[in-house]
Amino acid sequence: MTSWIVKIGKTTPQHWVIARDDGFWDVREPGPFRDIAPGEDVFFWLSGTGFRSWVRATSSLYMIGPSASPAHWTDDHNQYSHRFEFELVSEDVTRPATWGEMQVAAGRNYAPPAPANPVNEPATSAFVKSLFGNQADITFTTIPVAYQIGEDMRERAERQIALRRGQARFRNSLIDAYRGRCAVTDSAVISVLEAAHIDRYFGTHTNRVANGLLLRSDIHALFDLGLITVSSHLTVQLAPWLRDSEYGNFHDKPLTVPLHPAYRPDSDALRRHRKGCEWYHQ
Incomplete structure (x- = not known):
């Protein structure tokens, strides 16, 4: 290269x-x-x-x-x-x-x-x-799976969190675009807000604000697992078996989106995410 x-x-x-x-x-x-x-x-x-x-x-x-x-x-x-x-x-x-x-x-x-x-x-x-x-934290590309004797677990955890959050500028850009609030829950606790990719992460070129959502960590996990998605009308959609859970109040809730049109979620990327959710089409 x-x-x-x-x-x-x-x-x-x-x-x-x-x-x-x-x-x-x-x-x-x-x-x-x-x-x-x-x-x-x-x-x-x-x-x-x-x-x-x-x-x-x-x-x-x-x-x-x-x-x-x-x-x-x-x-x-x-x-x-x-x-x-x-x-x-x-x-x-x-x-x-x-x-x-x-x-x-x-x-x-x-x-x-x-x-x-x-x-x-x-x-x-x-x-x-x-x-x-x-x-910067973007260099933490590999995290050892097995615990090594003498390893500083606090440092390991910090690196894992940095990796999970994604590259610093991408997360910061999403925080700015979404005014520091989760797009689904409206949580403003910055320490648990993560940079979620709509189209899966395939390298730093996918770090575009329009290809991201600012999500609380648990919502991010559900989104990555295809248990939460976003409709073409920008409403939150939950898998049927989640609708009676503590997450049920978020079903059909309007997604919070950035004020700037260029930063709003890419409609094609959202469509591809919905396509990967088998329950959504049943």
Whole structure:
């Protein structure tokens, strides 16, 4: 898999902070950016300084349309035509590295930093990753099943919760879109609200707000098991054997949806979820 080094201009160092908070990077010309794919590592390089951050692309490059989320660039917004989205992995640079050091580590000469430099050598990518320390919770991709003697169970639990909640930016985006309340129960206890995928999680590119619901943890489990779904009229539907349970009051309840139309649940994704619930069609 290709990694990428994306250059931030020396005169606009604030662009990284803006991009980090927005969750995307806008470009004026597609150029080499057009080959960036979901799941690929992207390292931002600040001219005159060195590596600034490590992110993982969650989308391919696409044209910025009129309904796209506004960026917060301090220069002319109209100059940007394309965008790719990302999740933060780390901005904890443990030591600076020069472009020359990277060339030595890679065993090859890289051209001076361009707007986007593809990196196809695993050794180069490994060297750049080694420059970073603490990583965000999206890096907890594997959790040991068996207990290991001496393992810190509190840390294990925290990692499991982080993994269950999904990637931090996706969950935070859903919390913002749903105004901090479960879409089914209206619970506002943030610590038990989770980022649920409507279409199953197949990588970070499925982390779109319209492909998510903010759900209380028990409702999330029932939704994933296909025991709760959402009708085409956006009402909550329960499997028949749940309707006499403590969850019965939620049957036929209107789903709480975001105010912004672009963030409302994707109707095709909901249809696919209903299709997977055999009881719904009986």
